[in-house]
Amino acid sequence: MKYRIHPAWLVAVAAFVALIGAAGFRATPSVLLQPLHEEFGWSLSTISAAVSVNLLLYGLTAPFAAALMNRFGIRRVAMAALLLVSAGSGLTVFMTQSWQLMLCWGVLVGLGTGSLALGFVATITGRWFVRHRGLVTGVLTAGGATGNLIFLPVLSRLAESEGWRTASLTVSVAAVCVVPLIWWRLRDHPADLGVAALGADTVVAAPPKPAGGAARTALSALRDAARTRAFWLLAGGFAICGATTNGLVGTHFIPAAHDHGMPQTTAAGLLALVGVFDIAGTIASGWLTDRVDSRILLGAYYALRGLSLLVLPSLFAAAAHPSMLIFILFYGLDWVATVPPTVTLCREYFGAAGPIVFGWVFASHQIGAAFAATAAGLVRDQLGAYTWAWYGAGALALLASLLSLMLFAGKHFKPIAPGLGLAVPADS
Structure with a gap:
C-alpha cells in the first residue's frame, strides 16, 4: 500500500502530542512550589x-519503559x-x-512521565527513521x-486566580485527552503497516518479542554497557545536564x-520563554547532529551552559531587564540541545540496544x-539565597564539557554482545 505521507511522520506527530501531554505535569512543580x-x-x-x-x-x-515497549508495544x-x-x-x-x-x-507522575521520557523518543526514531533521525529526535x-x-x-x-487545585486538574484532563490520539495513530513498527522505515530501502519484519522479561532485558543492557568507558562518560555528562536544567533552573x-x-507570573513567563527558545535550539541541534561530530557538539553545549550559570546570580532583579532576557534566550537554546547528540552516541x-x-x-x-533539586532547596533554606547553587552548577557544567571531549579517546568500537546488539569502544 502506498501512502501520500509516509506513516513515520504521522507516528512522530502522535508521539509529539503525547510528549506535550506528559510535559504538562513537569511544568507544575515550579508553579505550585510557593x-x-x-x-x-x-x-521548600x-x-x-x-x-x-x-x-x-x-x-x-x-x-524499563523502553524494554516494556519492546515486549508490549509502544502504543x-x-x-x-x-x-x-x-x-x-x-x-x-x-x-x-x-x-x-x-x-x-x-x-505516580514520576512513573508516568518516565515512560514517556527520552527513551520513548529514542525508540520511536530508532524504529521509524533512518533519514532525518537526528532532526526528528530534536523535534x-x-x-x-x-x-x-x-x-x-x-x-x-x-494557580494565582483559581488556586493550585484547578491547575492540577487542568493537567489531569489534558493528559487523558491525548489517549485517544495515541490509540488511533501510534504504531509499534513500520512493518505493522507494511512499509519500510523512512529512508530505508526495504521493509524489515518486526523483531520477535524478547524471551526474557522487560526488567531482565533492561538490566542486561546496563550490565554490558557499564563495562564501557563511553557509558560512564555519557552518563556523567548527562547527570550534570539534568542537574543544571530540570533540577536547578x-x-x-x-x-x-x-x-x-x-x-511569580513574570518569573513563570521567563521560564516559559526558555521553552520557546528550547524548541528552536533542540531542532537546530538535531539538524547539526546529522552533520557534526556529536562529541564536539556536547563539549560546546556544556561549556557555554556553565559560563552562563556563573553569570546568572548577578542578573536577578525585581523586573525582567535586557541582560536577563539574553540569558533566557541563550539558556533556552542550550536547554536540551544535548539530547540529539547523546542519543546518536548511544546508538x-x-x-540496536x-x-x-x-x-x-x-x-x-x-x-x-533529583540531587540538584534537593540540594538547591537546602542551600536556600540554610543560607537564605540560591547564589552558591548557581555557582556550583556552573562549575559542574564545565566538567561535563571535559567528559564529553574525552569520548574521542574511545571513538571506535567493536560489537561484543550480538544478542543485545551492544557494542563496546575498542579501548575498553
Whole structure:
C-alpha cells in the first residue's frame, strides 16, 4: 500500500502530542512550589524532595519503559503512562500531608512521565527513521519544551486566580485527552503497516518479542554497557545536564526570582520563554547532529551552559531587564540541545540496544536533577539565597564539557554482545 505521507511522520506527530501531554505535569512543580508552601506550611526542602522523587523515577523508569515497549508495544505503554500522569495529577487535590505529595507528585507522575521520557523518543526514531533521525529526535525532544510553553503560563495564572487545585486538574484532563490520539495513530513498527522505515530501502519484519522479561532485558543492557568507558562518560555528562536544567533552573528559577522581588507570573513567563527558545535550539541541534561530530557538539553545549550559570546570580532583579532576557534566550537554546547528540552516541556505541542504554544514561540525567533539586532547596533554606547553587552548577557544567571531549579517546568500537546488539569502544 502506498501512502501520500509516509506513516513515520504521522507516528512522530502522535508521539509529539503525547510528549506535550506528559510535559504538562513537569511544568507544575515550579508553579505550585510557593502556593503549597503557603497553604500547608511545608518547607521548600520538603516540597523539593517530592520533586526529587518525581525526577528520580522519571529517569529510572525510562530504561524499563523502553524494554516494556519492546515486549508490549509502544502504543500500550504510552497510553498507560498518560493515564498514570492524569491520575497522579488529579489526586493531588485531595492531599493534606506531605507523604501524599510524595505519592502523587513523586511516584505516580514520576512513573508516568518516565515512560514517556527520552527513551520513548529514542525508540520511536530508532524504529521509524533512518533519514532525518537526528532532526526528528530534536523535534520530539522539543515536545517537552512545547508542553512547558503551553502549560506554564496557563498554570501560573490558574494557580494565582483559581488556586493550585484547578491547575492540577487542568493537567489531569489534558493528559487523558491525548489517549485517544495515541490509540488511533501510534504504531509499534513500520512493518505493522507494511512499509519500510523512512529512508530505508526495504521493509524489515518486526523483531520477535524478547524471551526474557522487560526488567531482565533492561538490566542486561546496563550490565554490558557499564563495562564501557563511553557509558560512564555519557552518563556523567548527562547527570550534570539534568542537574543544571530540570533540577536547578526548572525547579528553582521561579522561587529564586521571587526572592529578588519579581512577581511569580513574570518569573513563570521567563521560564516559559526558555521553552520557546528550547524548541528552536533542540531542532537546530538535531539538524547539526546529522552533520557534526556529536562529541564536539556536547563539549560546546556544556561549556557555554556553565559560563552562563556563573553569570546568572548577578542578573536577578525585581523586573525582567535586557541582560536577563539574553540569558533566557541563550539558556533556552542550550536547554536540551544535548539530547540529539547523546542519543546518536548511544546508538553509535551500543548499536540496536542504544534506546535501552540511552534510557540508563537518561536515568543518570534524572539522578543529577533529583540531587540538584534537593540540594538547591537546602542551600536556600540554610543560607537564605540560591547564589552558591548557581555557582556550583556552573562549575559542574564545565566538567561535563571535559567528559564529553574525552569520548574521542574511545571513538571506535567493536560489537561484543550480538544478542543485545551492544557494542563496546575498542579501548575498553
